[in-house]
Amino acid sequence: MGVSESYERGRDLFQSNPIGFVLGLAVVILVLDMVRKLVTGDVTVARFGLVLKAGVMRGMVIGLAGIGLSLTYSILNFANFAHGDYLTSGAFSGMAVSYLIAGNFGRDASIGALLLVGTGGSVFGGALGVGAVTAPVAVLAGLIVAGVATIGLTLLVDRYVFKPIRDRSGITLLITSIGVAFVLRYLILFVFGGSKRGVTAEQPSLSVGVPGGAVEIGTHDVALFVVAGVLMAGIHLLLQNTKLGKAMRAMSDNEDLARVTGIPTERVVRYTWIIGGGLTGVAGYMFVLWKGTLGFFDGWLLLLLVFAAVILGGIGSIYGAIVGGLVIGITFSMAPIWIPSAFGRAAAFVVMIVILIVKPEGIFGGTSTA
Amino acid sequence: MSDVEAADGVRAKTTIDTWEDSLLKVRSLDAGYGDLQILADVDVDVREGEYITVVGPNGAGKSTVMKSVFGLTTHMDGRIYFEDRDITEMPPEEIITVGVGYVPQNENVFGGLTVEENLEMGAYILDEVPTEAMEAVYDRFPILRERKDQKAGNLSGGQQQMVAMGRALMLEPELLLLDEPSAGLAPDLVDDMFDRIDRINDDGTAILMVEQNAKEALRRCDRGYVLVNGQNRYEDAGETLLNDQKVRQDFLGG
Helix, strand or coil: CHHHHHHHHHHHHHHHCHHHHHHHHHHHHHHHHHHHHHHHCCCCHHHHHHHHHHHHHHHHHHHHHHHHHHHHHHHHCCCCCCHHHHHHHHHHHHHHHHHHHHCHHHCCCCHHHHHCCCHHHCCCHHHHCCCCCCCHHHHHHHHHHHHHHHHHHHHHHHHHHHHHHCCCCHHHHHHHHHHHHHHHHHHHHHHHCCCCEECCCCCCEEEEEECCEEEEEEHHHHHHHHHHHHHHHHHHHHHHHCHHHHHHHHHHHCHHHHHHHCCCHHHHHHHHHHHHHHHHHHHHHHHHHHHCEECCCHHHHHHHHHHHHHHHHCCCCHHHHHHHHHHHHHHHHHHHHCCCHHHHHHHHHHHHHHHHHHCCCCCCCCCCCC | CCCCCCCCCCCCCCCCCCCCCCCEEEEEEEEEECCEEEEEEEEEEECCCCEEEEECCCCCCHHHHHHHHCCCCEEEEEEEEECCEECCCCCHHHHHHHCEEEECCCCCCCCCCEHHHHHHHHCCCCCCCCHHHHHHHHHHCHHHHHCCCCEHHHCCHHHHHHHHHHHHHCCCCCEEEEECCCCCCCHHHHHHHHHHHHHHHHCCCEEEEECCCHHHHHHHCCEEEEEECCEEEEEEEHHHHHHCHHHHHHHCCC
């Protein structure tokens, strides 16, 4: 009786949503397989903890970077491909300040080398002791400067590039933003050089003992988690509870109506860039601080994952960006348990495509949350 | 222009009366969108506390009159005055500050915002949310008080129309522009909507309304304008237009 009933229910489910059914089955199989691997010891709990932590961390970076992208998408109606290079800009400007302060304003190395973030191997962040514990002031100042400098950059770009073509189609803006991305990227290459450099010193970490080893939780893991968490909560409160946040949501809902309601749309656009730019700069800096290396291509590479996260979360929704970021980050990190690690990025995109097949508007799609 | 000959019934005036002391004065307005001219030589007056309807066939430019007053069209010629202030090319965000509110026809609520947030947006230009005005809106539309924390997009069409009107009333305008307030409403709600508009007018707010539902609108208003091909043909008391054989035949479907 019970068996045939659940069989019937399963058949109904399969008929009403076959793709969803198959995918659900796939997820169940993967979870069961994970449990099996853990029980049999194919994968130690320690390794599982490590990849999960790495996935969550990566997800936080992607989510934080995605919020800025989602905000500008929903309010300005275009996909900003320069976003990745805004991340890189934030990382370089912030790191330059961190180097400067950690290098005691030129006493430990030449000012030029510090400001150019050790271009060409002239000085190393490890030697300067850049890190949240070893040089907290340098990191905090770098974080703030990363945000502020990126705000300045986005406003400047908006004023001279995007504002004059604001009335054009989203495609025009998108292609223009690709141009901006190239200009920024190669300006950064020109100024700071193309070498990928280590920027942080060894930081203390907490070792949590689990079966089969230990999960290391580093200072910068905690720093990233706290900064991203605080900023995500902050942007949520801003959008839900402040007049500006409500105006931003109103504008993302219906820009024409916002205008006839008396909302100063240009000013809201400016604040959108300020908030989006600040978040993006901070995200870029935290990304680099967390992974410990910095290169002029970092933001661009991350942007593909950010776009994947934002699209699968439901483009235009900041909550979608956060959840999408976590899905992409965790997939990216967990995939090597089953497939060669070189395919982590591919797996993340497969998950995006699969989710979009089941829910084309994205996880949070249709609910405009700015 | 000569008076229209009517087989029977009243004769609608073909000259458009104007007044010097009107709240809103539209004078010889030519306007449209981009290069496309829609309105030619349109005169419209709304005196203090008056209830005015603009009727006419589809494509006559009724909504364009309203949008022009609110600064949403391309101005070509003529002037628009509100309380003797020239508002001809003022942008909407300034026009709302002089005492004109506007309720567009479609998509006139922020669906992702709650009812209360929609009302707050109506008073965006003020430093603080005017609690008295908000209470007045809730008193006028009690259902909105019950639903104040719901997303406006989840409300029924009639309730959304109330939210849209409430939002426009937050600044307590002297003149309210209503673009097809009965559009998309279930037939049994149309009368209710017109009653509510009557009450807004009774409380002293002048109304300039564009309506597809011409008979009902003319029955309720003080004066009406019949707009054809972007020009106003007739202007008279609502009842007079309603009883005019020619107007009835040509524009009201008999």
